Amino acid sequence: MEKKSKTSELGKDIEKVSVGLDIGSWKVCAVVLAQSQKDHAPTILGVGIKERRSKPRYGKIDNIDYTVKDIEEAIQTAMLQSNVSISKVNVGIINQNVKFTDSRGIVSISSSHRVIDEEDVQRVLSEAKPSDLPLDYKIIHILPQEYIINNTFGKIINPIGMSGSKLEVLAKVVSVPSLDVENISLCLKRNNLELGEIVLEPIATGLAVLDEQEFESGVALVDVGELSTEVAIFIDGVLRYFASVPLGGRHITDDMRTLMKVVYAQAEEVKRNYGHCYLPMLREDKQIIVPGIKGRKPMTFTRSQICRYIQPRMEEIFTLALESLRSSGLINKLELGVVLTGGSMLIEGVEDLASQVFGMPVRLGTPSDLNYQGLSQEVNKPYFSTAVGLAIYGLKNSTTKEKVEFVQTEDGNAKKGKFWDMVINFFKKL
Numbered sequence: 001m002e003k004k005s006k007t008s009e010l011g012k013d014i015e016k017v018s019v020g021l022d023i024g025s026w027k028v029c030a031v032v033l034a035q036s037q038k039d040h041a042p043t044i045l046g047v048g049i050k051e052r053r054s055k056p057r058y059g060k061i062d063n064i065d066y067t068v069k070d071i072e073e074a075i076q077t078a079m080l081q082s083n084v085s086i087s088k089v090n091v092g093i094i095n096q097n098v099k100f101t102d103s104r105g106i107v108s109i110s111s112s113h114r115v116i117d118e119e120d121v122q123r124v125l126s127e128a129k130p131s132d133l134p135l136d137y138k139i140i141h142i143l144p145q146e147y148i149i150n151n152t153f154g155k156i157i158n159p160i161g162m163s164g165s166k167l168e169v170l171a172k173v174v175s176v177p178s179l180d181v182e183n184i185s186l187c188l189k190r191n192n193l194e195l196g197e198i199v200l201e202p203i204a205t206g207l208a209v210l211d212e213q214e215f216e217s218g219v220a221l222v223d224v225g226e227l228s229t230e231v232a233i234f235i236d237g238v239l240r241y242f243a244s245v246p247l248g249g250r251h252i253t254d255d256m257r258t259l260m261k262v263v264y265a266q267a268e269e270v271k272r273n274y275g276h277c278y279l280p281m282l283r284e285d286k287q288i289i290v291p292g293i294k295g296r297k298p299m300t301f302t303r304s305q306i307c308r309y310i311q312p313r314m315e316e317i318f319t320l321a322l323e324s325l326r327s328s329g330l331i332n333k334l335e336l337g338v339v340l341t342g343g344s345m346l347i348e349g350v351e352d353l354a355s356q357v358f359g360m361p362v363r364l365g366t367p368s369d370l371n372y373q374g375l376s377q378e379v380n381k382p383y384f385s386t387a388v389g390l391a392i393y394g395l396k397n398s399t400t401k402e403k404v405e406f407v408q409t410e411d412g413n414a415k416k417g418k419f420w421d422m423v424i425n426f427f428k429k430l
């Protein structure tokens with residue numbers, strides 16, 4: 001009841017609504033974010049999460065039918081909770097095929113004013129499209145790295161208001177295979193949803209977990225998910241580098257399964273409930289009993305044993321992330337070190353292990369660090385970072401003011417009951 005009145009309380013005061021849909025390899029989740037007319041404060045109105053019914057092996061959509069169903073469940077839950085009718089969603093994308101290409105654009109500034117304005121910046125950015133982009137690729141972001149005015153005055157981050165007759169931009173262009181976007185659209189269409197913004201995942205995740213100082217000073221964002229670990233560097237408020245390491249939480253569970261000689265679901269449960277990844281910080285070495293399947297004998301492990309199964313793989317993930325940061329040539333500019341996020345960062349001991357491996361300050365980032373109103377506590381988990389960031393990206397970038405439609409519920413109580421059952425069931429499984 002409380003959640004429903006929250007939406008009605010905001011009611012007509014809502015100026016914009018944006019929905020983030022994270023189609024991850026482990027889960028699909030949707031976050032409904034609203035911005036109020038009065039103070040523009042963002043409020044989280046609804047959250048829906050569905051663990052993938054079939055775990056993709058490569059790429060996030062390797063079974064369209066299952067993905068469609070997972071999206072449907074996540075969206076339905078978010079819709080019931082927020083009472084907002086969802087028709088358009090912002091979706092993230094990242095895979096080994098994403099291209100990050102250097103590019104440049106040049107325009108002349110009209111001699112009548114010679115002061116660079118927003119329109120000039122937009123013009124020069126549209127000139128920065130690479131000419132050799134494969135035909136089956138689609139540009140999703142043109143990210144200005146620096147501007148140069150009249151050939152000489154260089155390394156400018158924001159040229160608006162400066163005078164000059166020629167504006168040049170050095171940019172990074174993010175492009176993705178068109179087919180990937182088509183597959184996402186297909187899954188959405190089958191749920192009567194429209195694709196809003198398509199966003200490079202680290203850009204979205206950064207918006208949810210990094211603060212302004214981190215964006216500006218220089219920070220590495222390391223998102224350890226299910227199948228991969230995304231590494232990104234932000235300096236001067238701009239994405240400067242990203243890479244994907246093909247290891248994540250699934251590889252940790254797989255190691256445990258092999259070494260413990262248990263089935264995957266048992267290894268996953270032990271990882272989530274008793275996992276630790278830094279032996280020197282393990283306080284209580286209690287025993288864990290894993291029941292035997294179909295009359296087999298139960299097995300006993302200690303937490304330190306489990307830690308020995310997890311730590312090497314986590315260390316490998318962080319070491320590969322560090323190598324990637326080194327190869328960027330920007331590692332010495334990371335004044336604020338590393339921010340960790342993604343579901344795998346719920347394993348105890350990650351911050352201590354990461355500090356050892358990275359040799360720089362490390363903190364754990366979750367979306368609630370940004371103090372949103374509404375259901376900010378519900379999204380206070382590192383696996384919600386990308387979905388929240390996608391919703392924020394949608395709010396920041398939507399220019400059209402679409403009418404916010406509310407779901408009409410005849411029997412709010414009954415639906416609420418069903419909604420809470422779904423949420424409780426999901427968290428019970430964790």
Ligand SMILES: Nc1ncnc2c1ncn2[C@@H]1O[C@H](COP(=O)(O)OP(=O)(O)OP(=O)(O)O)[C@@H](O)[C@H]1O
Pocket residue numbers: 023024025026027028060224225226227228229248249250268271272273275341342343344345346347382383430
């Ligand atoms: N409480 C927990 N303790 C430890 N690990 C957890 C916990 N909850 C979730 N995980 C792990 O987090 C991982 C999923 O993280 P996340 O949701 O960030 O991935 P994803 O975004 O779906 O995947 P990807 O980004 O690789 O596509 C899984 O491997 C899961 O086992």
Ligand SMILES: [Mg+2]
Pocket residue numbers: 024025225226342386
């Ligand atoms: Mg992810």
